[in-house]
Each structure stands twice: as structure tokens, then as C-alpha cells.
Amino acid sequence: METLVLVEPFRAVFYAPYYVALERGCFTDQGIRMQLETAGTPDAAAGRLLDGSADLAWSGPMRPMLERSRDAASPLRSFGAAVMRDPFLLLGMGARPGFQMADLATMRVAIPSEVPTPWWCLMHDLRLAGVDPTTCPGHVRMPMPEGAAALREGRVDAVMLFEPFAAALEDAGAAVWYAAADRGPTAYSALYAVMPRIAEKHAAFEAVVRGLGVALDWTRDATPAQIATVLAPRFADMPADHLLRAVERYQGLGLWDNTTHLPRAALDGLAAAMVSSGAMTHHPGYESCIEASLDLVGPG
Numbered sequence: 001m002e003t004l005v006l007v008e009p010f011r012a013v014f015y016a017p018y019y020v021a022l023e024r025g026c027f028t029d030q031g032i033r034m035q036l037e038t039a040g041t042p043d044a045a046a047g048r049l050l051d052g053s054a055d056l057a058w059s060g061p062m063r064p065m066l067e068r069s070r071d072a073a074s075p076l077r078s079f080g081a082a083v084m085r086d087p088f089l090l091l092g093m094g095a096r097p098g099f100q101m102a103d104l105a106t107m108r109v110a111i112p113s114e115v116p117t118p119w120w121c122l123m124h125d126l127r128l129a130g131v132d133p134t135t136c137p138g139h140v141r142m143p144m145p146e147g148a149a150a151l152r153e154g155r156v157d158a159v160m161l162f163e164p165f166a167a168a169l170e171d172a173g174a175a176v177w178y179a180a181a182d183r184g185p186t187a188y189s190a191l192y193a194v195m196p197r198i199a200e201k202h203a204a205f206e207a208v209v210r211g212l213g214v215a216l217d218w219t220r221d222a223t224p225a226q227i228a229t230v231l232a233p234r235f236a237d238m239p240a241d242h243l244l245r246a247v248e249r250y251q252g253l254g255l256w257d258n259t260t261h262l263p264r265a266a267l268d269g270l271a272a273a274m275v276s277s278g279a280m281t282h283h284p285g286y287e288s289c290i291e292a293s294l295d296l297v298g299p300g
Contacts, residue, residue: 002201005055007037007049008037010040010041013247014250014255016219017215020215021215024215027211042115061189061262061267063078064192066279068284079192080208083189085183086183086186089160089161091159094175096175101131104158105136110160112141112144113142120279125183147160181250183269206296219258262290
């Protein structure tokens with residue numbers, strides 16, 4: 001058995017395939033003893049890779065793209081796809097049949113401040129709908145718990161957040177107006193590491209990708225109740241009905257593919273949003289951000 005240190009940026013239901021792999025022994029079956037540690041933020045997770053205190057982490061492929069757009073010598077590379085659709089949801093109080101993205105132009109909207117990607121993607125969605133997000137002064141970034149409270153209290157008209165905040169808000173009378181997953185492929189979470197560590201532990205990383213693939217296969221075929229049961233130890237403080245509804249929603253939205261291949265379209269879609277929002281000046285290119293030697297599935 002080889003021990004690897006794996007870092008999660010924070011705990012979230014949409015990261016389910018990784019927790020399935022850990023809970024069901026998918027990594028252990030491949031000869032890997034995985035030591036999971038929580039960094040707290042995506043930046044902190046990246047820092048653990050760069051300072052050598054962790055072997056690999058999971059996060060948005062935005063991280064290697066962003067770093068390589070700033071410095072072509074950045075050693076970060078993504079591999080082992082797990083979440084290739086956007087998990088964020090836009091909710092308002094009560095149903096809104098016929099919702100259009102352009103409706104947000106005149107609304108007060110709470111945008112998550114914990115991570116930048118949902119805001120980058122929403123800005124791109126708005127521009128595609130003919131709305132300039134810089135002309136929407138009612139769009140305010142705040143932590144998701146605060147955004148949820150602001151919606152309940154009527155201080156905002158809509159809020160963007162992920163599960164289980166959405167399930168809790170539905171209990172208070174809110175409804176989902178827009179699921180960002182419906183946008184289509186968006187590279188949202190994959191494993192990543194630095195090139196020297198990939199070269200040093202290549203066989204072990206291949207084993208990790210195989211284990212993740214087994215977990216994705218199981219997640220594809222399992223019922224929401226089965227998935228929620230496996231996840232429950234990782235979400236002990238979450239109401240069981242919220243966890244189940246979160247899993248049902250994400251599985252229904254096709255958040256989890258049954259392949260570890262990271263599609264070019266998913267990375268390019270994210271890059272387009274990042275360039276559109278001004279997060280980076282150019283797309284550094286699929287080949288420079290993805291570790292092809294750890295793509296054990298290929299584009300077929």
C-alpha cells in the first residue's frame with residue numbers, strides 16, 4: 001500500500017464521487033492508502049500542492065488554467081475528472097415560470113463570495129443573454145449562508161448557491177429558477193497536482209484515477225438513496241432529507257459522468273467564461289492544463 005495525501009478545498013455534496021471512492025474503498029482496492037485533509041479554501045489547497053505538503057488535491061480545473069494564463073511555467077496540471085457540470089443553482093422566493101437570464105438585469109442577486117467560478121460563469125451567461133453584468137448594481141457578492149438569509153428576509157430577489165442551501169431554502173418557500181448545470185459541459189472539479197509529483201508517483205496516480213473511475217461507475221448506477229447513505233458519514237450535520245434531495249437533484253442534472261476523461265468542450269467552456277469575465281486574458285490551451293498521461297480513458 002502506498003500512502004498519499006489528498007486535499008479537499010472544502011466539504012460539498014457536489015464532490016460526491018470523491019467521497020464515494022473514499023467510503024467504498026475504491027482507492028484502497030487499487031493499493032492506495034488515502035489520507036484526506038481539508039484545506040478550507042481552493043487557494044489553500046493549491047498552496048499545499050505547491051509547497052509539497054500534499055500529493056494531490058481536487059478543485060476546479062480553473063486553477064491550473066488561471067495559473068498558466070499568468071505564468072506558462074506553472075507546474076499545476078488537472079486530471080481525473082469528477083464534476084463536469086456547474087453545481088450552482090439560482091433561487092427566488094416562489095416559482096417563476098418562464099424565467100429568462102435577462103430577468104436578472106433589474107434584480108438584486110446574492111452571488112457567492114467563497115469561490116469565484118460561479119460568478120465568472122454567471123457573468124458569461126448574462127453576456128450571452130445580452131446583459132452587461134457591469135450595469136447590474138444589484139448583484140452583490142456575499143457568503144452563501146448570508147445570501148440564503150438575505151433571500152428569506154427579502155433583502156435580495158434571488159440567490160445563487162449550491163446544495164444543501166437550496167434544499168433548505170425550498171423548505172422556506174423558495175424555488176429553483178435556473179440550474180447552471182443546464183448550461184452544458186463546464187469543467188468544475190477534477191484532481192490536480194504539480195508536474196514533479198506526477199512524474200515521481202505516476203503509477204500511484206494512475207491507481208487513483210482508476211479508483212475514481214470505479215466510484216463514478218458506481219455513482220452512475222446507484223439510486224440517490226444509496227449514494228446519500230454512502231455520503232452520510234461525511235455530512236453528519238446535514239439533515240438526511242436535505243442530503244437526499246441534494247443527491248437526487250445533482251444526479252438528475254447529470255453532474256457526475258461515468259468517466260474520468262476531462263472533455264475539451266468542458267474546459268473550453270469554462271475558459272470562455274473566465275476570459276469573458278476578465279479573470280484571465282487568454283485560454284492557455286487544453287494541452288497545457290491537462291496531464292494527458294493520466295487520461296486513462298481518452299476522448300472516445
